Amino acid sequence: MSGLNLKGTLFMETTITAYNYSDITQKVNTLVSSYLSVNDSRMRRVIRDSTIAEIQAILPADNPITEAFIERLKPDRLTRKAAAALLPTLEPLVEPFPDLTSKQLSKLFRKVKKLKQPEWASVNRHQLTYLGWNDGGNQKKYLVAPYQGKLIGIQGDMGPKTVKNVCAICHTIGNVSLFVTTTKAGLETYTRNGNYICRDSDQCNRQLTDPQGLAEFIETVRSKR
Ligand SMILES: [Zn+2]
Incomplete structure (x- = not known):
């Protein structure tokens, strides 16, 4: 048969x-x-x-x-x-998160000069629904996430304060910080969005058991044009 x-x-x-x-x-x-x-x-x-x-x-x-x-x-x-x-x-x-080269990452963040690289050595790609890492010196966070069949890059400012609250991505209570993104909404209009998300994105991934929160989060912060 x-x-x-x-x-x-x-x-x-x-x-x-x-x-x-x-x-x-x-x-x-x-x-x-x-x-x-x-x-x-x-x-x-x-x-x-x-x-x-x-x-x-x-x-x-x-x-x-x-x-x-x-x-x-x-x-x-x-x-x-x-x-x-x-x-x-x-x-x-488990379908692992792609092992992206620094060149591929740079393409996702074209406007960022000297993009800080994620610490691949400490990351288990089998546990990643999205990739997220911090550039502590510049108080930035970078995210690479699947969106409509491809990977997109999202960057934002990460507030220095950590509080206990619900993460917008994994919907779990934990150590979160305010992540502020600026997206182009039209030709000359920009929208600023603030979301509390896990400071540690690897921990966030371990808590992420349903992709809905991530999808909704991306929908709010992605560039609209
Ligand atoms: Zn989280």
Whole structure:
């Protein structure tokens, strides 16, 4: 049957997004935390079964990586250490953020002289739905995000103050700063937009489990012409 062939070809393809991966990571971490507070083993089983069902709904079915992962989630009281070792086994399924060269980045920020480069060495591209980094000296933040099938660059001023509030991108309460962008709205008109977003964009990505917030954020700050 042709179905078998199809299954064979789909096998090694990357089938989940970085925000799916962040979502699964959060679900596993919540499960591990619940083991520390729930003493009743039947209750732990209920929590575990529902977490596994939620994760199975995200991962590709009939896939050896999925099957091995779910198998290792089944033992009671999985430790934090075991969870940390288990999660990266999903990375072959995750579509990573593109490894952009400095030339490609410069093209996204044409007007910026001497663009500070992101710290690629400390970034896990499997955990990035968008790329964001700070230029502390100039109090700037740079974002590269998918928009209508391509990547766009967004730059803005990052306020020096950090407060606890909801991030406009990941919709999580955390350490956010005011990010102010100036976009051209017409020939001579400019719009200034201020949004509180996570100061640490890598942390923001780890909290980003639904791309809707990012899409809405880009819609407000992108250049309108
Ligand atoms: Zn955030």
